[in-house]
Amino acid sequence: MKKHLIDTFPFNEKRSLLTLVENRTSYSFDSCELNLFETHQTVENVNLVFDHFVFTSMLKGKKIMTLPDRPSFEYLPGESVILPPGELMNIDFPEAEKGNPTQCIALTISDEIILDTVHKLKELHPKEDSWGDWDIDPSIFHMNNNFDLADAINRIVRITKSEKGKIKDIMIDLTLKEMLVRLMQTQARVVFESSYNQLAGNNSLAAAIQFIKTNLRNNIDLGKVAEVACMSRATFFKKFKESMGQTPAHYILKERIKLAKNELKNTSQNITAVCYSCGFENLSHFIKAFKQETGYTPKSFQTSKTF
Incomplete structure (x- = not known):
């Protein structure tokens, strides 16, 4: 999966280096505080806690993060971590050095704007009964950024x-x-x-996703997918886009790209064979879509040693 990065922050004119460990600069707004962190030396067991819900995203370098009652994990550029108020983070910085600092942003967000956003979504764009509800799930705390999420974070930094x-x-x-x-x-x-x-037995969205994944190598009729979800085509498209953040067609494309990546790395098939075995009907479209999603052509991805 391609990780989407947040722009490295050039706030040099506003930042003074107070310490080599977790140098922090904050920008306060009505509904949030944007914190910019740089660490300039290798260090272990740095503790950090916020009084509000916090959304963090790695920009550069690597952290080893440990949260209460959870195993340690690597925290890398293109990834985000969310934490509820008062959650203690214990962090190691194995690669930070002067001239090549580890960089991270942290957005602390007021309860009011979170509740207002969730309330408006529930009122104006309610999900289907079996699809869950609008809310932030603290159990899903470590995730890869997608383009839309990274873009929104980048715009907050640019506005600042x-x-x-x-x-x-x-x-x-x-x-x-x-x-x-x-x-x-x-x-x-x-x-x-x-x-x-x-979930597929009692969740129509899960049933639709199961149908898509089962039929990736074949031609997929989106009208049939809507039938599996027990909805009209128009309603299914609307609800799928609202819940998943992408259209069903784009979701299918991304799933086929994931399948193609696996085929390219784990089989001896040539590019054309992978194209057609993964449900694409046109080689040039496959190459263009693959590069758009991954940043690499299928051939360069297949021959690269870094994946």
Whole structure:
């Protein structure tokens, strides 16, 4: 899966290096606080805690993070971690050094804007009964960024750098709400990716995803997918996009790309054979879509030693 990165922050004119360990600069707004962290030396057992819900995203370098009652894990660029208020983070920085610091952002977000965003989604865009509900799930705390989530975070950083006056708070609030929606959509994808087989019997979205995954190598009629979900085509498309953050067609494309990546790395098939065995009907479309999603052509991906 391609990880989507957040722009490295060039706030040099506003930042003074206070310490080599977790140097922190904060930018406060009505509904959130943007914290920018840099660590300039290898260090272990750094503790950090926030009073509000916090969304963090790695920019550069690597952390080893340990959370209460959870095993330690590597935290890498292109990934995000969310934590409830008061959750203690214990962090090691195995690669940080002066001139090549580890960089991370942390957004602490007010309860009011989270509750308001969730309430509006439930009121204006309710999910189907079996599809779960709009909410942030703290159990899904470590995830890869997708393009839309990374883009929303990048815009919050850009607004912080470029806008002036009270308009900045308004723009931050609007973009923050979008980021929260993208976060909930990302979590929904994590849930259904990991448990669609178990949920398919009584969850129409999981049943649709199961049908898609079972038929990736074949031509998939989206009208048939909507039937599996027991919805009209128009309703299914609308609800799928709201819940998952992407259209059914784009979801199918991304799943076929994932299948193709596995085939390219684990079989001796040539590019053309992989194209058609993974449900694509046109070689040039396959190559273009693969590069768009992964940043590599199928051939360069197949021959690379780094995946």
